[in-house]
Amino acid sequence: MADTATGATLPQPSRGGWRILALLAPAYGWLLLTVFLPLCAMLVFSFLKTTPFGSRQPLVFTFKNYLAFVDRPYLVNVAWTSLQLGLWTTGLCAALGLPAAIALARATRGRTRQVLFLLTILPFWTNGLVRVFSWTMLLREGGLLDQAVHLVWPGAGSLSLLYSFPAVVIGLVHAYLPYMILTCYLSVVGIEDGLIDAARSLGARTPAVFTTVILPLCLPGLVSGAILIFVPVIGAFMEPRILGGRIGVTMGTVIEDQFTSAYNWPLGAALSFTMLAAVLVIFAAFSGVLRKRLAVA
């Protein structure tokens, strides 16, 4: 698209170069100051021995913060909890999101589809904190879920889901499911009816159509959805904190603690960078699929 427009809007190449620079400078200057330089600063910080709070002592560098997983064995368990949260949330989102996307794309049309589509996207725009908070009312002991169960079965005990691993998973699935529905929907909408008709006319039954036609074509959507969900979930701290209580100790909450209560910023920075490295590895591993996805969308 840009190639067709280029010639005309660039009357003089040399002046055009300056103009492009002037157009780009504010945005990238801003991002440099607020994202890229801070990331560099944090990288330096992660090698510091102590947080340089006010003191004018010379900075002492160490590699110790990156050995945290060796020095503090409990962190391995914490990382395992984060990983499990990520896997459960991503898996459940895929299991729920794909059928919903297929239903949205293939079983609805016209105005109904438009409204349903907007309804599934709307939660993107609502505050995550507000939504997590609303779950605490439903899940807590004697909460609305308990009250509802007691209406049906008065003698039942309390479910008491709040402050448990499932509660955190429920909250996270609630927060991230729309991503999966959206990415899968974009994939499913691209499938031509002819392909499915062809498979059927060749004798494929519904399960076979699903596994041999729909599922492979949805794979890019599933993968990009999974990455969009898995990456923020392993860094989540607000949901585990509110819905998990004492059980909700994750990499996210440990990092938050280093910055807000333990004031061990170098350790927090090192843990952040370990997590960032994991994120980059995930992105790199799936970059091929993602590039195709971006090209389609």
Place this chain on the structure above:
Amino acid sequence: MIPLGRLTLALILVFLYAPVVVMIVMAFNESDLYALPLQPSLKWFTALAGNEKLIDASRNSVLIAVITAVLGTAIGTLAALALARHAFRGRSVLQLLLLPPIAIPWLITGTAMLVFFYWTGIGRGLHAMILGHVALAIPYVVLVVGTGLQGLRSDLEEAAMSLGSTPVHAFFAITLPLLAPSLIAAALFAFAVSLDQFVVSYFLATPGVSTLPVEIYTSIRKGFTPEINAVSTLLLGASVMLFLVFAVLTRMGEADERR
């Protein structure tokens, strides 16, 4: 398959909206223990009016969101014009550099800003939160405005210039008015991103200066209060309004109708 899918879709919508509906209902419930049956009352909204902390935080939230919308849209639109209208070396790298603010977990971006701002003396507070929010909004603005520019014919601008208009005049007379819906949509998106932002604000807020989501988080950690339901309901209402305007402006969900 299809009926099963429809059932899943219906259940998912119930799952997505049930807690939100519960929260709104409880905001209007007299009981502070969330007891049913419902006794309609506005007492939590009245209680809100006397809560200085929440009002201050709300004012900060709106102020930051307005500034983010204006600055983010202006800065992002300039970059979008360069990226969408010109081919130059390094363009794809620059486009790739828009991803980190979106793709890196906010926990990492937020703590990195805290470290850097502390170190350089920029410090925390309102200005720091504005710096952070605008950074998060820029990539979205570039995306929304860039998409709008793609749907815009560049030959109109060329025609104006061939008739003697300067590039700057052509931009303001032709491109800008045609781009207006995209610009408004981008500004709304930036506003919403800022209004709902919690993680970055959380690390850049000071005890005296915070935003509504940060105050909600602090209140939840202290204990349940139905006032939070009331203020959350108001915040939710604002978000939904913004969303509806955005959806109308970008004709969201209509694109597949033309298939």
